[in-house]
Amino acid sequence: MIIEWIKKWLTKISIKNKTQDDQPTVQDRPPRVELKPIEGLYFIMQTPLVSPKIKIANISTNGVGFFKESIQNWPKAGEFITGVFFIQENKHQIDLKVIHTNNKIVGCQFIGDFTNLEMHIEEYLEIELTALKLTSISTKKLDKKGDEMPIWLYGPKNCELYLLHDSKQITHFALTVFGVYYEWFEGEKIKKGYIIDEAQQSLETFTQLKSIPPVNIKNTKSLDVKTINKAIHFVKNISNLEQTFIDQICKTLVYDKEDIL
Numbered sequence: 001m002i003i004e005w006i007k008k009w010l011t012k013i014s015i016k017n018k019t020q021d022d023q024p025t026v027q028d029r030p031p032r033v034e035l036k037p038i039e040g041l042y043f044i045m046q047t048p049l050v051s052p053k054i055k056i057a058n059i060s061t062n063g064v065g066f067f068k069e070s071i072q073n074w075p076k077a078g079e080f081i082t083g084v085f086f087i088q089e090n091k092h093q094i095d096l097k098v099i100h101t102n103n104k105i106v107g108c109q110f111i112g113d114f115t116n117l118e119m120h121i122e123e124y125l126e127i128e129l130t131a132l133k134l135t136s137i138s139t140k141k142l143d144k145k146g147d148e149m150p151i152w153l154y155g156p157k158n159c160e161l162y163l164l165h166d167s168k169q170i171t172h173f174a175l176t177v178f179g180v181y182y183e184w185f186e187g188e189k190i191k192k193g194y195i196i197d198e199a200q201q202s203l204e205t206f207t208q209l210k211s212i213p214p215v216n217i218k219n220t221k222s223l224d225v226k227t228i229n230k231a232i233h234f235v236k237n238i239s240n241l242e243q244t245f246i247d248q249i250c251k252t253l254v255y256d257k258e259d260i261l
Helices: 002-022 115-132 225-236 243-260
Strands: 041-047 056-059 063-067 080-087 090-101 105-111 135-137 149-155 159-165 170-177 180-185 191-198 215-220
Touching: 041 056, 056 115, 080 115, 090 115, 115 225, 159 243, 170 225, 170 243, 180 225, 225 243
Parallel strands: none
Antiparallel strands: 041 080, 056 063, 063 105, 080 090, 090 105, 135 149, 149 159, 159 170, 170 180, 180 191, 191 215
16 A cells, blocks of 8 residues: 555656656846947838837847837737838838847847848848957067057958057057958058958968068058948957057048048
8 A cells, every 4th residue: 555655656756847847947147248239230110100210239130139228119029010220321121020029129020021131231240250250469479669569360351450559559550351451550541452462371370470461452542431331340349459449440440431421
């Protein structure tokens, strides 16, 4: 009798544990990073209501997450919205379906034909990912220029940054973004061009050099705003560079863009 009771008791425990294991668990935790609006991107809703600029928290090639605080009375999950999506100087008429909402984010899926938007999103994300892949060359392998210290960041897809700085600011930089070349010296206007030839050396060989390898540049007097915006976006996403240096380079590029406008 006792043995039968023990068997039934063990069976109940087994079923209870199995049921608990099968249930998904939700654990609250603080966010790993603070969500901030993505620069250069925003959305203006046209239906079911007209909105001001809606800030964007995250984006992929098939959907987007909006900051809920941007507007009140969001459509519910399963409902549809239309509007204009802005990626820097590009804009796209787009339809979206609301997939989920919480207290901070409204997640939506792109629907219909969004081929052109997808292309511009991929380009936008490629810039960020390439900037994050820049490798820092050890300063011990580079020659100092008087009291100025060099920094050299080298990456894929014809992207790199070489600069000299003193204790306060950058005095010279040479930036290449997808083969487009920008060079600036303190007190001078920025020079622009396209790399048409460069030393065919691997990154391993570069690390043995004392300065950046020579390149042949086809100079140009001006670049279009889209190209300069791409360079600014690239620099803002360099993770292994001091923010003060990022700000100074972007400020220099913005001044050049304003000359075009």
